[in-house]
Amino acid sequence: MSAEDWADAGKDTEGVRRVGRDYLDSLPQPPKDGSPKANADWWKGLDPEQQAAWTALQPNTVGGLDGLPATARDEANRIVLDEKRGQYRTELNGIPKPPANEWTWITAGMFPSKVHTDEWMEWDKKYGDQYRHLKSSLNGMNAIQTRFDQTGVGGLPEAYLLGFSPEGNGRAIVANGNPDTARHQAVYVPGTTSNLGSIGGNVDRMTELWRQTQQATPNASVSTITWLGYDAPQSIVKDAPFEHYAYDGAPAYRKFLDGLDASYSGSSEPHRTAIGHSYGTTLIGAAAQTGDLNADDVIFAGSPGVKVGSADEMDVPKGHVWNEEADGDKVPDIGRWGHGGSQWKMGGGVFLIPSDDAFGAHQMNTHAEGSGPQATTGAEGHSEYWEKGTTALKNQALVVVGEYGDVTAPR
Structure with a gap:
């Protein structure tokens, strides 16, 4: 028409x-x-x-x-x-x-x-x-x-449009695979500059993650979801330093995760992973800080800080907070001064981010690994964590399908 x-x-x-x-x-x-x-x-x-x-x-x-x-x-x-x-x-x-x-x-x-x-x-x-x-x-x-x-x-499953509005900066929630029947669910929150106009790149990231889960565990039942259900900061300089975007969007994210439970029709309990990139990690941290985060694992990538100073505050079982920071990513060290958390345990302090040892997250490798057909390339910047063939993407997929023993740490 x-x-x-x-x-x-x-x-x-x-x-x-x-x-x-x-x-x-x-x-x-x-x-x-x-x-x-x-x-x-x-x-x-x-x-x-x-x-x-x-x-x-x-x-x-x-x-x-x-x-x-x-x-x-x-x-x-x-x-x-x-x-x-x-x-x-x-x-x-x-x-x-x-x-x-x-x-x-x-x-x-x-x-x-x-x-x-x-x-x-x-x-x-x-x-x-x-x-x-x-x-x-x-x-x-x-x-x-x-x-x-x-x-x-290439075997890509049906897509589901779980939320949509073109008003303002726009809203879009797009799932690869039906989350109501998927054994593994991953819900990704994009960061600064994200809006409806740029949703394609974020949808592509979750499409690549879905494909990578099938390499990690062939025929795994997985739904990877791009959740643009909040007003993300639109300017790195003028907006990203402020925390209200994260706290304003946190209730909607928690409600969406709870909604996945309410609509689930699978035969066993779902395994759910919250994934954030850049300012999206700040929102996930704010969601855990101000309510109950309905997730089993959390993955942070390129995080400027998550408002709390410890992995223990992320509402997931101990040992199920994961972090990636590429060598060329400048956002974590700059962002910590606005979004870092604090703790007063031995080795703690203020302005802590998930990349700090004291935070207590599992650090995942983002460097090139291996040789031959199974080799992976490295993620070198703030926007490369979901590039096809990278170690960063492979490690995320392993967490999403629960293959924790195969996740590699930085050398």
């Missing part, structure tokens, strides 16, 4: 929804600010016809409720995704494109300076923010669709 067709369909659907609201009002309502278990109980109390009505008439509601089955949330969120993509394409087509002559040179004093043209400045003042939001959001929606289209390629 064209963008105009989707936009028209969206308008028609909204009309149907207005008519159907009286019917929905007659049905059992979702609990107000309900826990994942309460949400799950509400959904189970509906018959199939009622569930279908809620999905068709209020997909935003169904798609956003932690505790509902992944299949139900996915169906609802795909409806919202398709409608929003059509709407945003139509809106973008209605905005004049930016002037081709964006830049010009002026001479001020002895040296020429490159500045925006008056024509471009006028366009930017009138349309710039809206244009950039629409373009960025559409990039993210297209990236999500690309992941849908990759299902089956």
Whole structure:
């Protein structure tokens, strides 16, 4: 369908929804600010016809409720995704494109300076923010669709859209494999500069992790999830030093993890790993500090600090906090002054981060290992922990599938 067709369909659907609201009002309502278990109980109390009505008439509601089955949330969120993509394409087509002559040179004093043209400045003042939001959001929606289209390629499992919104910086929760039936679940929190427009790179990271788990344990039952369910800092300099992004997002992360329990239908208890990169590790630390983190293992990569000073404070069994710091990663040493934790045990202190021995995390190797077909390469910077073929990725996968004895420590 064209963008105009989707936009028209969206308008028609909204009309149907207005008519159907009286019917929905007659049905059992979702609990107000309900826990994942309460949400799950509400959904189970509906018959199939009622569930279908809620999905068709209020997909935003169904798609956003932690505790509902992944299949139900996915169906609802795909409806919202398709409608929003059509709407945003139509809106973008209605905005004049930016002037081709964006830049010009002026001479001020002895040296020429490159500045925006008056024509471009006028366009930017009138349309710039809206244009950039629409373009960025559409990039993210297209990236999500690309992941849908990759299902089956190289054995990649079905993708599930467990959360979606293009409002503000955007929200997207994308799972490789159904977490309701997966024995091993991994829920990854991305860090600074993450938004809907850049979701593709973060989804790719969890796709690579899923593939690596299959090498670690062939045919392992695994779901790897990209969780962009919070407003991440958008600027390294202006935003990342502040802690409120982590504390503001922590309750939503805890609720999502609890929701995975409420919707789980597997035959045995799930094994769940919380994974964070950069500022995402800070959020996971804040989630453990201010509530109960429903996880069995925690993996930090490139952490600037997690607000607590000890692995014992991470709500997982002793010995199940893991950390990776690549040699070329500068974020941990810089970030510790804003997000490091404290402890007063022997060898402790202040501004501790997971890379410090006193913190008590297992340090995982990120250097190249081995030779021949099984050799791995090293991760050398802040963004390379999920690069295909790296030791960092291999070690993460081993934790996710519970093969702890094969995890290697730094040399």
